[in-house]
Amino acid sequence: xxxxxxxxxxxxxxxxxxxxxxxxxxxxxxxxxxxxxxxxxxxxxxxxxxxxxxxxxxxxxxxxxxxxxxxxxxxxxxxxxxxxxxxxxxxxxxxxxxxxxxxxxxxxxxxxxxxxxxxxxxxxxxxxxxxxxxxxxxxxxxxxxxxxxxxxxxxxxxxxxxxxxxxxxxxxxxxxxxxxxxxxxxxxxxxxxxxxxxxxxxxxxxxxxxxxxxxxxxxxxxxxxxxxxxxxxxxxxxxxxxxxxxxxxxxxxxxxxxxxxxxxxxxxxxxxxxxxxxxxxxxxxxxxxxxxxxxxxxxxxxxxxxxxxxxxxxxxxxxxxxxxxxxxxxxx
Amino acid sequence: xxxxxxxxxxxxxxxxxxxxxxxxxxxxxxxxxxxxxxxxxxxxxxxxxxxxxxxxxxxxxxxxxxxxxxxxxxxxxxxxxxxxxxxxxxxxxxxxxxxxxxxxxxxxxxxxxxxxxxxxxxxxxxxxxxxxxxxxxxxxxxxxxxxxxxxxxxxxxxxxxxxxxxxxxxxxxxxxxxxxxxxxxxxxxxxxxxxxxxxxxxxxxxxxxxxxxxxxxxxxxxxxxxxxxxxxxxxxxxxxxxxxxxxxxxxxxxxxxxxxxxxxxxxxxxxxxxxxxxxxxxxxxxxxxxxxxxxxxxxxxxxxxxxxxxxxxxxxxxxxxxxxxxxxxxxx
Numbered sequence: 001x002x003x004x005x006x007x008x009x010x011x012x013x014x015x016x017x018x019x020x021x022x023x024x025x026x027x028x029x030x031x032x033x034x035x036x037x038x039x040x041x042x043x044x045x046x047x048x049x050x051x052x053x054x055x056x057x058x059x060x061x062x063x064x065x066x067x068x069x070x071x072x073x074x075x076x077x078x079x080x081x082x083x084x085x086x087x088x089x090x091x092x093x094x095x096x097x098x099x100x101x102x103x104x105x106x107x108x109x110x111x112x113x114x115x116x117x118x119x120x121x122x123x124x125x126x127x128x129x130x131x132x133x134x135x136x137x138x139x140x141x142x143x144x145x146x147x148x149x150x151x152x153x154x155x156x157x158x159x160x161x162x163x164x165x166x167x168x169x170x171x172x173x174x175x176x177x178x179x180x181x182x183x184x185x186x187x188x189x190x191x192x193x194x195x196x197x198x199x200x201x202x203x204x205x206x207x208x209x210x211x212x213x214x215x216x217x218x219x220x221x222x223x224x225x226x227x228x229x230x231x232x233x234x235x236x237x238x239x240x241x242x243x244x245x246x247x248x249x250x251x252x253x254x255x256x257x258x259x260x261x262x263x264x265x266x267x268x269x270x271x272x273x274x275x276x277x278x279x280x281x282x283x284x285x286x287x288x289x290x291x292x293x294x295x296x297x298x299x300x301x302x303x304x305x306x307x308x309x310x311x312x313x314x315x316x317x318x319x320x321x322x323x324x325x326x327x328x329x330x331x332x
Numbered sequence: 333x334x335x336x337x338x339x340x341x342x343x344x345x346x347x348x349x350x351x352x353x354x355x356x357x358x359x360x361x362x363x364x365x366x367x368x369x370x371x372x373x374x375x376x377x378x379x380x381x382x383x384x385x386x387x388x389x390x391x392x393x394x395x396x397x398x399x400x401x402x403x404x405x406x407x408x409x410x411x412x413x414x415x416x417x418x419x420x421x422x423x424x425x426x427x428x429x430x431x432x433x434x435x436x437x438x439x440x441x442x443x444x445x446x447x448x449x450x451x452x453x454x455x456x457x458x459x460x461x462x463x464x465x466x467x468x469x470x471x472x473x474x475x476x477x478x479x480x481x482x483x484x485x486x487x488x489x490x491x492x493x494x495x496x497x498x499x500x501x502x503x504x505x506x507x508x509x510x511x512x513x514x515x516x517x518x519x520x521x522x523x524x525x526x527x528x529x530x531x532x533x534x535x536x537x538x539x540x541x542x543x544x545x546x547x548x549x550x551x552x553x554x555x556x557x558x559x560x561x562x563x564x565x566x567x568x569x570x571x572x573x574x575x576x577x578x579x580x581x582x583x584x585x586x587x588x589x590x591x592x593x594x595x596x597x598x599x600x601x602x603x604x605x606x607x608x609x610x611x612x613x614x615x616x617x618x619x620x621x622x623x624x625x626x627x628x629x630x631x632x633x634x635x636x637x638x639x640x641x642x643x644x645x646x647x648x649x650x651x652x653x654x655x656x657x658x659x660x661x662x663x664x
Contacts, residue, residue, distance in 0.1 A: 011422070013664060043613050065614045086588075086614060087578040089625055090343070109579055112624040134609065134617055136579040136586050165612065246419040247441055247468040254468050256418075259637040260662075265596040265611065277466060279597065280497065281375050281636050282397045282418060285466050292444040293421055304613050305591040309640060311663050330592075331643050332345060 005321040007314070012244040012295070013257035015310040015327075019317045021238035022053070022222060028234050029221050030057040033207060037215060039063045039083060039200060042329055044219025046307045048076035049325035054222065063200075063217040067093050072329040074102045081105075083126065083200065085161055085217060087113045087136055095121020105158050108150060109138040118153040125155045126198060129190045131162035131183035140186045144193030159196030162187040163217070168205030171230055177209035184212035204228055204235070225303040226270045239306070239313070240297040241269065245290050253289040255296050258282045262298070263305025269298040337653040339646070344576040344627070345589035347642040347659075351649045353570035354385070354554060360566050361553050362389040365539060369547060371395045371415060371532060374661055376551025378639045380408035381657035386554065395532075395549040399425050404661040406434045413437075415458065415532065417493055417549060419445045419468055427453020437490050440482060441470040450485040457487045458530060461522045463494035463515035472518045476525030491530030494519040495549070500537030503562055509541035516544035536560055536567070557635035558602045571638070571645070572629040573601065577622050585621040587628050590614045594630070595637025601630040 029038060040054045043065035051062060051073065061081035064070045070082050079102035086107055094104050098121060107128040108114045117125050127147050130137030138146055147157045164183035170176040184201065191199050202216035210216060220228050223239035241262065243255035258279045262269045268276045269284065277285040284298060300306035308330050315323040361370060372386045375397035383394060383405065393413035396402045402414050411434035418439055426436050430453060439460040440446045449457050459479050462469030470478055479489045496515035502508040523531050534548035542548060552560050555571035573594065575587035590611045594601050600608045601616065609617040616630060632638035640662050647655040
């Protein structure tokens with residue numbers, strides 16, 4: 001029998017996931033959006049072992065942000081219905097996945113990306129519609145003609161997608177719901193022009209206020225982060241960076257996790273009950289001080305770019321490490 | 333003969349380094365701080381191939397921030413004189429390197445870290461002194477007694493180090509020099525109490541205004557970033573993230589590199605001649621718009637956490653890729 005590994009024995013910094021919180025989050029979302037109502041976005045965790053848990057909960061379609069995420073999901077046997085919710089100019093690697101028996105639906109928003117899909121051997125596309133976030137997506141009133149073009153190129157059009165990303169970060173729930181409705185009115189109108197069976201949209205911030213989408217592309221709900229934690233959703237913080245206090249002064253302490261352990265675009269990680277001052281490459285300074293050798297669980301500000309920094313995560317239950325999962329969908 | 337690979341054929345996003353700019357930077361620093369006057373910090377690039385270029389320029393001592401950086405440098409044959417400029421609570425992996433013939437000097441700033449060094453089999457330490465940045469380092473007036481304790485534990489004390497990190501980000505050169513002097517007065521006084529041959533300090537921001545240190549721990553100078561680029565140093569921007577325009581609207585374009593390609597703690601990457609609006613996981617939105625399929629070279633805001641996101645860098649000269657270097661010092 002392999003001796004149980006203890007969280008207390010992990011070298012730091014270490015990316016750790018609370019198994020009970022993860023189970024709670026997956027079950028809570030499954031109850032709200034069962035089966036095909038949810039197309040979990042793997043960019044939020046980049047981990048096929050975690051995606052397998054989501055598949056076991058009944059969600060067999062997945063959303064990806066990169067070609068490599070698609071390749072990794074197929075390699076893990078999770079390629080029944082992948083959507084690359086992003087534009088690409090060279091779809092040949094996706095075409096190879098399709099030729100191998102995987103189902104990959106590619107987002108397109110321009111003549112160029114429709115051509116790339118057809119040239120690369122992808123057979124199914126979804127029309128990406130701009131619903132207010134200044135990013136990808138064609139204007140809503142252009143969606144129909146783009147679908148016609150795709151069909152002319154021999155592609156099957158599965159419907160429309162539109163990411164209301166500008167709405168996700170609205171902290172007030174009622175305001176978030178109102179803005180989501182505005183975005184989805186644009187998407188539903190485009191869907192009428194495009195046809196197809198899918199209206200794919202949404203995320204963790206709008207999973208409970210977007211009845212217009214036929215499927216929600218939420219990803220962060222499984223692990224959560226400090227920003228989504230402020231929105232009042234029923235999901236628990238599941239991912240942390242475990243760090244050791246390596247230095248203490250009368251007014252502060254320094255933990256051994258920093259800029260290379262945390263996505264920083266949403267600000268510093270949080271340490272409940274403490275005040276985080278700043279991060280350096282391998283340090284987080286915080287107060288009040290603790291003893292050298294103490295261990296702390298830091299909450300990432302933004303889960304997606306945090307995951308992309310780490311080789312693996314340690315799944316823990318209480319004091320025990322119960323599994324180790326590679327973060328195997330990183331890079332491009 | 334292997335056909336030359338073109339930059340234009342690289343899949344994006346790709347971390348690319350201008351070979352001429354890198355050579356210029358290494359030569360410029362070598363001229364200013366030859367040989368042992370510079371102890372290049374590998375945390376800024378995490379790449380042993382690049383460290384080898386620095387060694388070829390005459391710098392044979394290196395600074396590291398993590399145990400894994402030390403291990404990787406030893407594995408690459410660059411372990412003649414490594415300094416881990418950071419505190420650790422378990423030095424056993426460093427002790428194994430020393431037992432194998434590498435020279436590793438470990439920073440200590442407390443009784444606990446002195447004990448960890450002795451217990452782990454490290455034989456040489458440097459007293460880390462706080463010179464104004466609220467991070468690691470003992471109070472200057474405690475350095476002497478910590479050195480005595482280290483010697484009692486059988487450790488050789490090589491001197492003092494103190495990182496004036498709070499000074500690096502001061503954009504005005506004269507103010508930066510004045511604040512550097514204040515920090516170094518503290519360090520020089522501690523050095524008198526400690527003894528030993530090293531006064532190790534500094535970085536790219538103060539390499540030209542810190543005559544008190546016997547060696548400068550600069551790292552960013554080799555590749556540079558947007559923040560250091562504003563300080564007027566004679567180093568050129570050498571590292572970029574090559575990205576493709578995958579979507580364009582009348583008012584903006586979207587390139588396929590985002591939060592998982594850039595350290596974001598110093599803000600958005602820059603695109604000379606353009607206005608960067610924001611980054612998402614795999615996108616950077618900017619204006620004015622360009623054509624779908626155009627390629628852009630984005631300048632990272634902060635080089636160190638940018639490097640930690642990438643598997644490899646492509647060294648380029650003009651339109652040709654001339655080498656591929658793994659970023660092999662990542663993780664812990």
